Amino acid sequence: MEPSEIREPGLIRRLAIDLGPLRRYPAFRRLFIGQTISTFGSEIAAVAAPFQLYQLTHSTLQVGPLSLCELFPLLTLTIVGGALADAVDRRRLLFVTETLLAMVAGGFALNASLAQPRVWAIYVLVTLAMSIFSLGVSGMNTVIPRLVESHELATANAIENVYGSTTSVAGPALGGLFIAMLGLTGAYLLDAATFAASLWSVWQLPPLRPAHDAERPSLSTIAEGFRFVSAKKVLLGMFLVDSNAMVFGMPRALFPALALKRFHGGAAVLGLLYAAPYAGALVSSVLSGWMRYVRRQGLIVAVAAAVWGVAIAAFGFADTLWLALILLAAAGAADNVSAVLRGTILWTVTPDHIRGRVSGIEFAQVAATPALGNVEAGLVASLTNLRFSIVSGGLVCVAGTFLVALAVPAFIRYEARAPA
Template sequence: MTSKISAILPDLSPWRSSRDFRLLWVQGLIAHFGSAMAMIALPLQIKDLTGSPLAVGAMGAVELVPLIVFGLYGGALADAADRRKLIIGTEAGLGVLAVILLVNAMLPEPMLWPLYVVAAGVSAMAGLQRPALDALIARIVPHDQMTAAAALNNLRWQLGGIAGPAAAGLVVAYAGHAPAYGITLAGFAVSVLMCLRLAPAPAAHDAEKPSLRGIAEGARYAASRPVLLGTYAIDLVAMIFAFPLAIFPFLADDLDAEWSLGLMFAAISFGSVLLSAMSGWTTRVRRHGLLVVYGAAVWGLAIAAAGWFDNIWLVLVCLALAGAGDTLSGLGRMTIWNQTIPDELRGRLAGIEVLSYSVGPQLGQVRSGAMAGWTGTRAAIWSGGVVCVAGVALLTAALPKLLRYDATTDEDALRRRAQQEAATRE
């Protein structure tokens, strides 16, 4: 019985084998709890100031360009600079942006435009930071522990994602926006102190300086790998058409359940945590492309059902199922990326990945906000889920190599394993 339970529980091997992984795990939990507070407080403040779903959805529009520009540049920078210093600098920058939100919220009449400026700034900082974080994980975790590391990282993010939104809904409702932003600031301050304890992660001696040519080299590598293209394309389709989080405040109103807004955000994280907490079996999977496809399909179906049902409890169950599907797909994507991409290109490819899993949600916010103003909130949600499932099916048919990916036979995976083992021996 004990062995069966152990086979289901998360694999803790990365936690035991890497001190830096442990530091990043705890740091990320604290930082994400604080940022989740702002993630809820910011669209709620825009809603309170404007009453417009389009204004809330416009957050995605102002975040899009900085994310694209700084995501690509951040990827090139992660291959050319010390990844530890880059993470510390961007985390401090996010703290400064939290100060702006806090000061604005404390004004007698808070202004709208700083909220969009900060949203764009957060997008830029995230674009610079995420490639360095992802590339660092690929360096400090052994090759055969990548799926376990992805599951543990997702568990960390989603624990913050459950506690942060649930707490934010209560904090904003009973204390206002300023205390929520204050908690965000405190989280980033602690995070910076923990990141200072990470070991240096310098670039290779022959690393090129960030340049358009270097970014183009990374893009050419991605374009030459159908398996990578499939992971990016499926995630983009799923997020663009089935990421309606920006209009959750209006969904809560439509269902006459304003009290449920925090639970809607938390339900997605709950489903993700549940899948991560029972992820032990995923470490034995070798065909990770199947996880990508099936997980994205579950996400789309569950989002469609959430928009169709008019019972709030059924909606919450569907959102939890969606979170589990998204996590399953994410585990497959992260494992493929970290198992196959060479270290000298990992930052630049991580920059492309930032666009894959971040631009999609931003466009999804714009799409859902605009469509909700045209067709109504619930129609905007369920129709997006249906299109997501159809898009995943078409992409799977067009890129069959993704389904056939096997970590034990794929040439890129075997090459990356040999590269990491050689670096360990040096």
């Protein structure tokens, strides 16, 4: 073929998500399929547990503590799980945690089948489920760099985000549908059954052994992970940019008030507000092909964080529902770009022997900062009003991103190797 006959990929091909890694890496394909199925099951349980608790107690006050049952493990055991992921065979760790999660799902079904389901059991089972998940999530998040070539990490990460976004949009709706069709016991049993797909995919993984000189998990090894993050300026900048965006630009706590007061709707409108960012993230994932060509990944993460802030600030001014949903979707799309490239940076700059600990720290940060953002948004709104809280938060997000870029220039200058 003559050089003149070689064509650059067209615009559509550059934008469309590259599914090549699913074809080229069978273990990655099996893991993707297994996790997609089991995550849908987990979304069903995430709807069923608070629904059942409210059905039993008729008290929103008693439903609220479920969030605390989830938050504490997410802030603590994710970091412990990261140390475990660096010290043991990650395949074995995942098989154990997925098996235990399936057993907890069975526990939910057993409790639901009782003539008088126990309220205390729901709190215990939610805490157990989130604790086990937290211990295994770093292992799951650090498998992909062992399954695909380094130049395809961004593409693989984008593919992973497709099932995350899809399940976040469709999972709650399907959860409600299955609860209506199968009842609570049937819905929980369906969740337990979906873990068969996850266990199959994990069992088919190759051995993922730790480094030969890996130390046992301890406070010292955990501290080593924090020292690595603080010393690696690209990671430090990445964490600061995302924390800033989530703390000051996360107005989810205000959605119920917006649905009722500004858009004059009810639960249906509230559901749309919650789903819109995930819908935008899904579209962004499907059109993520361009990300594999990005070399200035740190810069694009900062730009995406700023776009998130601008979209949230504009959302604060939106008085019509359709415009509000478009702006939330735009924010979700920007957040997805940031998430894909942040994950790629983390995988690339972190050596495998410490990747679990760094991933655990990152997951704890991702879990904690939106909760802080909801507190901040609610507090400012109570002192001022809904619009001021949302708009000011978006603008502070943009300003904070700019300040982090100035304070940690290594983050903005970070340049990935060109794809092969």
